[in-house]
Amino acid sequence: MSAGDKDVPGSIDPAWYAGQVEAHGNRREQRAAAEKRAEAARAKQGNGHAGTNSVEIWQPNLFRMxxxxxxxxxxxxxxIDGLxxxxxxxxxxxxxxxxxxxCLGMSLAIANGTPFWGHEVQRGHVLYLDLESAAWRVHSRIEKIGVEVRTGITFCFEWKRGNRDALIALLDARPDIRLVVIDVWRKFxxxxxxxxxxxxxxxEELQWLSKLGTERGIAILCVGHTIKNPAMDSDVFVGIGGSSAITGNSDAVMLLRREGEDERVLYTQGRDLGEASWRLRLDDRLTFHCLGDASLCVTREQMDYLRAIAEGAWSQRMLADRMKVTRQAVSQMLDRLTTSGLINSGTGMTVLTLTGEQVLEAQSR
Known part of the structure; x- marks a missing residue:
């Protein structure tokens, strides 16, 4: 349809008038889009978050060497010293x-002033934001753990997301707080x-928490989840869900990984921590016990694999036949042994590393 065919009542020149309507209509759409962007920018303002249109006049605080x-x-x-x-x-x-x-084990140790996995703690109050559990479930856990002292922790089971002022008010009201647990961070x-x-x-969210904790000399422990990532074989921390801002803006990161029915490995890394891994065992009272450096501790199942590999079972098929398990189970175990630095399969054949040989020799004595 041509511009002259458009129905424009009352116009002497319908074609010209239709062109004007179309041109100015486009400009109206552009103005509407610009207003929408401006409204989005204004929406960022408020509740302690950035988003002002004014230029801030700011003077940095300088230190002479x-x-x-x-x-x-x-x-x-x-x-918690060293952790x-x-x-x-x-x-x-x-x-x-x-x-x-x-997190609950750390909280109880700090509240009671007792060592945690052999590490000394700063005794103080704990603010525990448990945003995934109900009060009755937390009560049941603590009853099963069987702690004698039942003070020193304040629980909160709900939170209005993004409300920073409420957290600051709680910290101001309890200057003796040493630990804040946020479980889980996404709901905070x-x-x-x-x-x-x-x-x-x-x-922006994590930098604010890091600064808050550092300025007050307290620990803020945020809980998150992991995702499947093939690169975890070489770096377990890439499995942490979210963007790289999480590991980049945290003072320390921890990743808990299952190793068998009742055992876990806790990988730790931080600016003042270095890298470490700790083998943990969960008892019937819901308490994790630290067995020591994970690189020097292996489960009975892992020892069976190391022994089989040393005796010539170099492929997944050979290991599956010998261990009487599925190839998927073998693949998962080999991933763990590779991460722990006990085996190497880069040449296409699974062999023990020097560390793996040393562990096998020590366990065989």
Whole structure:
């Protein structure tokens, strides 16, 4: 249909008038789109989040080197020595792996002032935001653990997402708080706005928590989940769900991984931690016990695999026949042994590493 065929009542020149309507109509759409973008920018404002249109006049706080060296800033103490630093720690794992039990164990140790897995703790109050469990379930867990002292922890079972002021008010009301557990972090943080990238959103949320913990000298322990990622064979932390902002903006990260029915490995990494892995065993009272360095501890099942590989079972098929399990079970076990540095299958044949040989020799004595 041509412009002249458009029905424009009252126009002497319908073709010209239709062109004007079409042109100005497009401009109206552009103005509407611009207004929509402006409205989205204004929506970012409020509740302690960035998003102002004004230019902030800000003066950085500078330190001369001689002043910094002559009067060094106070270094906050670890809340759990060698394991839980001040600031933000992010712990992740698959559902039902025991992340909440690890957090509860840390909380009880800090509240009671008792060592945790042999590590000294700073005794203090614990604020536990349990946003996935009901009060009766937490009561049942603590009853089963059987702790004698039943004070020192304040629980909260609901939260209005993104409400930072409420957390600050709770911390101001209890200056003796040493640990804040947020289980899970996704139900605490502000929902991701549609116009903001995931990395940008997670970075802003986690940087705020890290700064809050560091400035107050407390530990903030956030719980998250993992996803399947083939690269976990070489770096377990890439399995943490979300963007790379989580590992990049946390002062420490932990990943809990199942190793058998009642055993787990807790991988830790941080700016002031280095890298470590701890083998844990869960007892009937829902308490994890640390068995030591995971690279030096192996389960009976893993020992059977190491022994079979040393005796010539170099392929998944040979191992499946010998262990009388499926190839999928063999593949999962080989992934764990590779991550622990006990075997190497890069040449197409599964062989023991030097560490694997040493572990097998030590266990065979």
């Amino acid at each position: 001689e002043d910094l060296m002559n009067a060094p800033p106070r270094c906050p103490k670890f809340v 839980l630093p001040p600031g933000l720690t992010f712990i992740a794992g698959r559902p039902k792996q025991g992340k909440s039990l690890v 943080a502000l929902p991701q706005p549609r116009h903001v990238e995931q990395y940008e959103h997670e970075q």
